[in-house]
Each structure stands twice: as C-alpha cells, then as structure tokens.
Amino acid sequence: MGRRRLRIAGTVQGVGFRPYLHRLAGSLSLTGAVGNDDDGVWCEIQGRAADLDSFETRLVAEAPPLARIDSVRSAAVAAIEGEQGFAIAVSESGSGTVAGTVPPDVAACEACLADVADPAGRRYRYAFTCCTDCGPRFTVVRSLPYDRERTSMAAFELCEACEAEYRDPADRRHHAQAVCCGACGPALSLETMAGGAIDGDPIEAAADLLRAGRIVAIKGVGGYQLACRADDGAAVARLRQRKHREEKPFALLVASVEAARALVDLDDLACRALSGPAAPIVLAPRTESVPIATEVAPDTRLLGVMLPATPLHALLIEAMGLPLVCTSGNRSDEPIVTDDARVQPDLGDIADAVLVHNRRIERRADDSVGHVVHGGFQLLRRARGYAPGTVRLDRGGPPVLAVGAELKSTVCLALGADAHMSVHLGDLEHPAALAAFENAVADLLELTRTAPELVVHDLHPEYLSTKFAASVDLAPRLGVQHHHAHLASCLVDTGFGGPAIGVMFDGMGWGADGTLWGGEILVGDAGGYERVAHLRPVPMPGGSAAVRQPWRMALAHLHETFGPELPDLTCATDHIEDARQVLDQCREGQSMLTTSMGRLFDSVAALCGLVETATYEGQAAVRLEHAAGPVSRRYPVETSGDGPALIETSPLIAAVVEDLQARVGAGRVSGGFHRWVADATLAAARHARDSTGLSSVALSGGVFQNRLLVELVVPDLEQSGFEVLRHRQIPPNDGGISLGQAAVGRAMLAGRR
Ligand code: ZN
Ligand code: ZN
Ligand code: FE
Numbered sequence: 001m002g003r004r005r006l007r008i009a010g011t012v013q014g015v016g017f018r019p020y021l022h023r024l025a026g027s028l029s030l031t032g033a034v035g036n037d038d039d040g041v042w043c044e045i046q047g048r049a050a051d052l053d054s055f056e057t058r059l060v061a062e063a064p065p066l067a068r069i070d071s072v073r074s075a076a077v078a079a080i081e082g083e084q085g086f087a088i089a090v091s092e093s094g095s096g097t098v099a100g101t102v103p104p105d106v107a108a109c110e111a112c113l114a115d116v117a118d119p120a121g122r123r124y125r126y127a128f129t130c131c132t133d134c135g136p137r138f139t140v141v142r143s144l145p146y147d148r149e150r151t152s153m154a155a156f157e158l159c160e161a162c163e164a165e166y167r168d169p170a171d172r173r174h175h176a177q178a179v180c181c182g183a184c185g186p187a188l189s190l191e192t193m194a195g196g197a198i199d200g201d202p203i204e205a206a207a208d209l210l211r212a213g214r215i216v217a218i219k220g221v222g223g224y225q226l227a228c229r230a231d232d233g234a235a236v237a238r239l240r241q242r243k244h245r246e247e248k249p250f251a252l253l254v255a256s257v258e259a260a261r262a263l264v265d266l267d268d269l270a271c272r273a274l275s276g277p278a279a280p281i282v283l284a285p286r287t288e289s290v291p292i293a294t295e296v297a298p299d300t301r302l303l304g305v306m307l308p309a310t311p312l313h314a315l316l317i318e319a320m321g322l323p324l325v326c327t328s329g330n331r332s333d334e335p336i337v338t339d340d341a342r343v344q345p346d347l348g349d350i351a352d353a354v355l356v357h358n359r360r361i362e363r364r365a366d367d368s369v370g371h372v373v374h375g376g377f378q379l380l381r382r383a384r385g386y387a388p389g390t391v392r393l394d395r396g397g398p399p400v401l402a403v404g405a406e407l408k409s410t411v412c413l414a415l416g417a418d419a420h421m422s423v424h425l426g427d428l429e430h431p432a433a434l435a436a437f438e439n440a441v442a443d444l445l446e447l448t449r450t451a452p453e454l455v456v457h458d459l460h461p462e463y464l465s466t467k468f469a470a471s472v473d474l475a476p477r478l479g480v481q482h483h484h485a486h487l488a489s490c491l492v493d494t495g496f497g498g499p500a501i502g503v504m505f506d507g508m509g510w511g512a513d514g515t516l517w518g519g520e521i522l523v524g525d526a527g528g529y530e531r532v533a534h535l536r537p538v539p540m541p542g543g544s545a546a547v548r549q550p551w552r553m554a555l556a557h558l559h560e561t562f563g564p565e566l567p568d569l570t571c572a573t574d575h576i577e578d579a580r581q582v583l584d585q586c587r588e589g590q591s592m593l594t595t596s597m598g599r600l601f602d603s604v605a606a607l608c609g610l611v612e613t614a615t616y617e618g619q620a621a622v623r624l625e626h627a628a629g630p631v632s633r634r635y636p637v638e639t640s641g642d643g644p645a646l647i648e649t650s651p652l653i654a655a656v657v658e659d660l661q662a663r664v665g666a667g668r669v670s671g672g673f674h675r676w677v678a679d680a681t682l683a684a685a686r687h688a689r690d691s692t693g694l695s696s697v698a699l700s701g702g703v704f705q706n707r708l709l710v711e712l713v714v715p716d717l718e719q720s721g722f723e724v725l726r727h728r729q730i731p732p733n734d735g736g737i738s739l740g741q742a743a744v745g746r747a748m749l750a751g752r753r
Helices: 017-027 047-060 109-117 160-167 203-210 232-244 257-261 268-274 311-320 340-347 430-445 464-471 482-494 550-562 576-587 597-609 617-625 651-661 665-694 707-719 734-752
Strands: 002-011 031-037 040-047 068-077 086-088 188-192 216-219 224-229 251-253 280-283 303-307 324-328 353-357 369-373 377-383 390-392 400-402 412-415 418-422 454-458 479-482 500-510 516-525 528-535 539-541 591-596 645-647 696-700 724-728
Touching: 002 047, 002 550, 017 031, 017 040, 017 086, 017 707, 031 390, 031 464, 086 257, 188 203, 203 216, 203 224, 203 311, 203 353, 216 311, 216 340, 216 418, 224 232, 224 340, 257 268, 268 369, 268 377, 268 734, 280 418, 311 324, 311 353, 311 707, 324 400, 369 390, 369 617, 369 707, 377 734, 400 430, 412 734, 418 734, 430 464, 454 464, 454 734, 464 479, 479 482, 479 734, 482 516, 482 528, 482 696, 482 724, 482 734, 500 597, 500 707, 516 591, 516 597, 516 665, 516 696, 528 665, 550 576, 550 597, 550 651, 597 617, 597 651, 597 665, 617 665, 617 707, 645 665, 696 707, 707 724
Parallel strands: 031 086, 216 353, 251 303, 280 369, 400 454, 454 479, 500 696, 528 645, 696 724
Antiparallel strands: 002 040, 002 068, 031 040, 188 353, 216 224, 224 324, 251 324, 280 303, 369 377, 390 418, 400 412, 412 418, 500 516, 516 528, 539 591
C-alpha cells in the first residue's frame, strides 16, 4: 500500500479535471483527494503500486479534451491509515504567483444541446445549460482559483436538483462551476431599448422581431452582439448605417454545419474548426447564388460563418430558421459593450430591442475569427474560445510584460514557460479600447499576482501602448522593432528553436532607421536580427491620409517610376488637383519613407481603380485579392545592392501601368501582382539562404492574412527546399506582436544574466 502526491500543471482548472481524476481513481479503487490551488491541480492517491503507476499513465493519456497538461510531478508520501473514498477538496487560495490559467470559454456541447432539446428534461429550452465539458469560463471569472464563488455565477444559489448533480461524481455536471437550471440560474428577457419588458417567450418574440427585419441586440458570452436577417438587404443596410460600419464584412450565425455548407465551401479542417469547442467565425468562399444580401460582405467572396456558441444562440437560430447577421455590439470600431448599463447609451440608437439576461459579463471577449488556408487553420482574431489560453514558450524565465502594437492590440505576460495572451483588445486609438487595454494589463498582472521584471513595447513613439509603457512605473523598459517582434512571434508560435529567414509583410511598423518598414526580409531569432532585404522605400504622402486614400500611395509609386510626368491613368487624372501637392511632397522629401508591402497592395488596388477611400483597415488589399484572376504574364522581379538588398518596385509598377493602358483587366493585373509578390519572396528567401545557409522561412505580418498570397508563396518555397513556418495559435497580424515582444524581452534578459 503506497501513497503519492501529484502536482499537475497546465490548463487543468475549469476543464472537468477534478471530476475526471475522481472517476479515474474510482476505476482503479484508489483512495485519496484532489483539489485546485494556485499552481494548478494537486492530487493524492493511495493504493497498490501497480494501480498508482496506472493512474499516472492514464492521467495524461485519457485527460479531458479541454485540458492541456504541461507537467506532472509525483512524490511518495506517508500512507494514511483507514482512508475511505476519494474526495474533491475545497480550493485553497494562497498568496504568491498563480501559475494556473483561466480556461477559455467553451461552446455548448452536444450533450447539453440535447438536454435543451429534450421536452421531458428539466433543462428544456433553458438558455444557460452547461456542464464540465462546456460553458462560460473566462468571461465569468472574477479571480482564481476557478471556483463558482469567484465567478459571476456566485449570485445564483444552486437549487436542490442542481446541487445534487454538482456533488455527484458520476454526473456530467460534477463540479461544473457554472451549472444551473431554469429554477436557480440566470433568466432571459426581451426588452425595448428604453428598458420596457416585451411580452411572450423572449426567444420567440426576438425571432419574430428579427423576421420582421428589425435589429436585436443579444447579450452573448463575452459581450453584446447585434443581429438581423442576413437575407434582408434593407435590414443589413440599416444596421450598417446605424453602426457606422460602411463596408467591413459582417459574420453570420447559422444553425448547423449543414446550414453553413449551404452558404460556403468548407473542407474537413474548416468544419472541425467551425464545430470545435471555441466555435469561431470561419471565413470561407461563398457558394454560388447564396440567399445572403450583398450588403453582408460587399468586398469579398468570403463569408464568415459561426455556429451557436451557447444554448441561447442555438434556440434563437432554431426559432429563426434563417441565417442571421451576428456582429459585435458596438458603434464602429469601439470595444463591444459588456456592461448592461452601457446598452442604452451605446446601442440605443442601433438596435430595436435587446435580448438580455441577469448574469454579469466579467470579461470582454469578441468572437474569434479564423480561416483554413493551405491546409492549416489560421486565426485572424484570437478572442472568445481561445484566449486567455496560454502559448508555450521554449523555457522558463523571469516575468516579462509586453504591451503589443496599436491596431488589433493584445498584451502578453511571459510567466514561467507560459505566455499568457490577452484577448483581442481592438484599436487603441479609440479611448474605450485604450481603457480596455489598460484594464487588460492590470487584470493580467492581478490574476497571476505578478510583478514583471521588464516591460516591452514597440519602437513607434506615437503608439499609445508605447506611451503607456513609458507612463507606468512597472519595471525597466525595452523597445523592440515591430518586424523583429513579428519574426519572434512566428518562431514561438511554431515552436521553432533556431534562427530563421523572416518574411515580414505588413501595413507598417516603425523601423530601426526611423522610416516606416513593412516589406522586410529579416534573418534572426528572438535574440537579434539582421535586415537582409526590403522593398525600395517610397514616400508616403500625407502620412496616415495615405492609408485612408490609397491613390496617394499610387501617385507616390508612379512618381518613383515615371518622375513628374504621370501616365494617363484614371487614378492619376481623377486626382490631378491634389496630385501636384502629393508630387511636391514626394520630390521635396517632406513625406515619411516607407518600405511597406501593405501600401504596395494599396497602390496597385488604386491603380486598378478598385478603391477610392478605404473605410476599414486593409480594404484595398481585400478588394485586390478578390479581384484576382488568371495570370497572363509575370511582372519583373529585380533586386539591387547588397546588405540589405533592395527589391525594386518600379519595374513592377511600369509593367502594371503598361497592362492597364493596354486595357488588361484588373483581374489579370491583380493576379499578376500576387504572382509578383510570391516571386519576389522566393528570390529574397534564396538570397538570404545563400548568404546565411538557413533554409527555414517564417511568414508573418498582416499581409499573410491574404489567402491567395499564402497559396502561392508556401508551395513555391517548399518546392525550392525551404521549410515554411506559419502561425498556428496566434494571428499573423499585429494581434501577435505582444507574444514576439515578450520572447525578445526574455532573450534580452537571458543574454544579460
Ligand atoms: Zn455541456
Ligand atoms: Zn437548478
Ligand atoms: Fe505589423
């Protein structure tokens, strides 16, 4: 008879781990106890040595689907005479650093959806049904360890029937912290925007309003959403106008994988992501003649679809029998509303009614977004269902806080061998997003009770995250070059140990030389980098105006290629009034210089006449990608100079202009341009391989959200003998910057010690 004490670290709280160990111990006739504490899960087991061994082996092999075990430590302890049974202990909450992580929210499981559909069951049509395998986590947690008393479920006292399930080790709801039913849990109601109750079953009444073309706000998992019929162009247009969101695509809520398949082409990987526990929005090409209003996604052939993340959404979409537009509950790009008190002021003139409940949303989490490209699922926005799940670092080290970039902000705390990533926080230029960012930093440090030894920020002096880092007196600071952070983020994300060639293409980031970078070939790792090639710098006339008005960049590129005598092209002649000023700025060197690949996409889109003024970030590139047709000729790739090599854009622009003047359509020009970017990437990677001997290529930066480009670049590189490293757990855009910054910070501290 022996006894062992086990410590299990990883994502082991809030994933049904204690009941799982209880069942496992029971099946092996072991006695003992299990509990959560600040470090994860502890467990004591007592019995025959062979059974104890078997417990330790099966513990890892048969762990619940949502658990991630990072380590198990086992030590022999003195046996306890006459112990009976296996107990689940009440949590211990001590001081010190919390290494346990808050689990992400989990979409309703099949068994719970079956309960909700069962007229004989006591949870029939109950919108908050959940179990140990599913339900809210991160968005209801106030503090750790994860136990009901420290969640927003604490306000709801368990009824006798729920209490019995909670206590019964054989029950699916054993120790499910958010367990509840219609008798004891949160309740749903449908209200007017003025707060008056609307009679009838809230779900049926909401569905009636939606069917009639009205806009309904829904209190979702991590924030409010806005919904309307997806087949009603007038309703969608009304939502756009009231929300001040002109053309950025809306996502759709559909009832099932089959319903999704009727709208978009989904391969197995996409289906798995769609119906997985995170229930993200999955972007996929729309099928022919879908019954969806063109106003839903006017710029692209892609549609974003998602399945119900909660029984509430499942009941609503079932009552509708139609796909719904389901988008973030906010005005324009502000953070989504989570606080009931903000519904009236923020959504009062957008929605016609609101489907609410009385459980507090403790933490904001937008719907996550991803897509399958070249055989891999890639996140574009990491929030509900994924965050704050940790990303594994290659080793432990001192705590490092990284505050990210400016757009698609996230923050990251490297703690031990885990990088704790915040949810997507939005664009910091919105005051409310900045407040959310500051909260996220405080929250991350408070939840983990950590004092960082280093705060890492971007080099851009005007980023609000940079200013924040300078204004708070948390720890010594380190500024990290934007594309170095992109490279490091991709290496951490893919678990790649050594240095690699980094192809970092994005809108822009502050360069080490004070120009704006964005078409960069770097070589290095978290410890350092060398810039081996980049696009030839061009002026960016008008600074941020050039981002909103892509014709400005087109004029800059035309000037670079042809000098002051602009060729006869619509995008030049339409702006002939402004052109002089823009060209003067180019000539006199008054503009910032940029090597941005994103701005080159903008220029070509403007030359093709695809965009006048961009109404959201990346719009010109989205339109250019979706205009792309067959390639009729390859545009010339030329490089010059060495250390760092310049990738010339003038030969490309000259060829594009020649085609456009010969009335070659935008489709062929766009196709040819994407081909050129892939050709230039391969040429630059070869050049880097020749000089360094490295043959692994990391792809990062917002430009790699472009599906067509990835489909061209990856096979090209692989056929030329390169190993391609692509993001898996975090987005390639600036949402991943904080992770890379943390890795660079860690490397810097390690080098100093
Ligand atoms: Zn469930
Ligand atoms: Zn109950
Ligand atoms: Fe970037």
